Amino acid sequence: MKAIEVKNLRKLYPKKIPLPFRKIEWFEALKGITFNVKKGELFGLLGPNGAGKTTTIKILTTLLEPTSGEARVLGFDIVKEAREIRKRINLVAEGERTLYWRLTAYENLRYFASIYYVPKKVAEERIRNLLHMVGLWDRKDDLVMNYSRGMKQRLAIAKALINDPEVLFLDEPTLGLDVQSAIFVRELIKKLVEEEKKTVLLTTHYMHEAEELCDRIAIIDHGRIIALDTPEGLKKLVRKDTIVEVRVKNYNGENPFGLAKIKEEGEKVVLRGPLDEEDIPKLVEFLVKNNAKVLSVEVKEPTLEDVFIKLTGRGLRD
């Protein structure tokens, strides 16, 4: 049995049209996605803002019903057997907001343990282990309101493990964290899969995070899965390409070579993507003709972002 099975999942959201028109239009956030996650796998959904990652997680965690299609988590149907699923999974989404800031870390975990009917003795030991695992044992009696953002996120992960879930869903687990905290959280996620044998489905728009953590990655864009493979398998799609990164000033937004704008630093723009070697001088000539100032041209190692650029013509942060 697979941990997660998703077949042709679609989700339409109503779009409000302002009065006086009084009609509803529909926005198709998921356009029929299909994928499976094996038990013990660390599976990533990688895509830009608005791609449909959170919608997918909400459906799989039974918070939202799909418009059509099917999905099973641990063999249970997400619509008909939602209660069975809820006992066996947990979710970290916008982690820190789901904690009680006026309680201590310990009190938070005790409270959430009681919600899941974890027997008192089991809960005590589990809370101790979890607080050690997320590195907060020494701060367990501090109010959460005095925690840093990274500490709150670590506690949110501990909270999500309080019912000892078989499958853990993590929606953008390192979003907004400082570098040190993000490293800690990523190490923690690896440990959950390698040592605690959890199945993890995470979403991220950080390609390096997906690459570092995930056994397999589904790249999602505009509600569709456009590629699904191991990080190495995905990178094979661009292995034979020359990846060029160009820093340019006064860019007018045009290049006929399909490079994506991946960064903007004031007046300076970084363009990146696969390009034939003989097209490099042609690109520079085109940019200069269009009054841009080319600051540097470099050939780079291919990354997952290049796969995304190759498939969509856009960068992940567009």
Ligand SMILES: Nc1ncnc2c1ncn2[C@@H]1O[C@H](COP(=O)(O)OP(=O)(O)OP(=O)(O)O)[C@@H](O)[C@H]1O
């Ligand atoms: N409740 C809603 N009503 C209407 N449209 C919605 C609703 N929730 C999401 N959407 C739209 O559906 C699309 C997918 O949103 P979703 O939150 O799943 O994307 P995402 O990949 O998680 O992106 P982000 O990282 O920005 O959250 C977006 O265009 C979003 O505006």
